[in-house]
Amino acid sequence: MKSSKVTKAFMVLFCLVQLLSFSTVARATLINNGDFSSGLNGWNDGSFTGSVTENGGQAILSSGDSFDPFAAVLTQGDDGSFLFDSPIMVASNVSMLSVDAALVSTLLDPTELGGSAFSDTLFLAIYDAADVTFDAAFEIPALGNVAETFLFDMSDWLGREIAISFELADEDDGFNRSYSVDNVFFTFNNTPVSVPEPESFIMFLVGLTLLARCRKSA
Incomplete structure (x- = not known):
């Protein structure tokens, strides 16, 4: 006994x-389908006047008719409702968020007057599930048609739940632009996470x- x-x-x-x-x-930290090998699975398309498509294992964000600050929006960690039903947990050993981006095309947009001094711009927005004061947006200055790697410091969001959102602002510049996004993943430092x-x-x-x-x- x-x-x-x-x-x-x-x-x-x-x-x-x-x-x-x-x-x-x-x-643990997880970005689902960050290389877009499964199309847009795991991502939410919140586009308005623009569009998000997948081509050759890349997400393509394109502006559309007229102008709109949120013309094309591609998000993971939230479905656009800001309820954060499936947030991304940023582990304490995350270092950077890495993104490959490029300017794919520039076309004339006859629906725009061309009155803006700014051109269509791609942004990375990070939304915090618990505190909006942690929300931030970063311009991705993709100027050429060859993809460049951009690194974003994640130290402010360690241990927090977030959503990441690629957002194309369509300015009244007389043009439509398309940007590619690929290889979205976190890099890690060498400090093991051993504290449950x-x-x-x-x-x-x-x-x-x-x-x-x-x-x-x-």
Whole structure:
């Protein structure tokens, strides 16, 4: 009987350790389909007057008729409702967000008057699920038709849940522009993430206490 109690205690402790490991994995950083090898799966298209398409393993954001600050929008981590049902968890060892981008084409837009001094511009927006004061937008100055790699410092969002959004602002400049986006992923530093969530520590300690009691009764 005593041996059976010890065996059960070990089984409970094993399950708690597995749960601890699972909770760490479940909160790991993940960008789904960042190379667009599965089309636009995992991404949300929130475009207005523009469009988002996939071509050759790249996302193509294009402006459309007239002008609109959110002509083409491609988001992951939120569906545009800002409810953040599937946010991206930024692990504590994330360093940078890497993005490849290029200017694909420039076409005349007869629906625009050409009164703006600014040209159509691609932005990366980062939206924080819990605090709008962490929201930020960065211009991606993709000037050539050869893809360049842009790196964005993620230190302000470590341990936070976010959405990332590529947004093409269509200016009244008389032109429509298309930009490519590809290879969207996080880079990591060399610091291992070994600190589980506080509630996981509590579960682990409960398991140890149970094991100690069973050994004592044995």
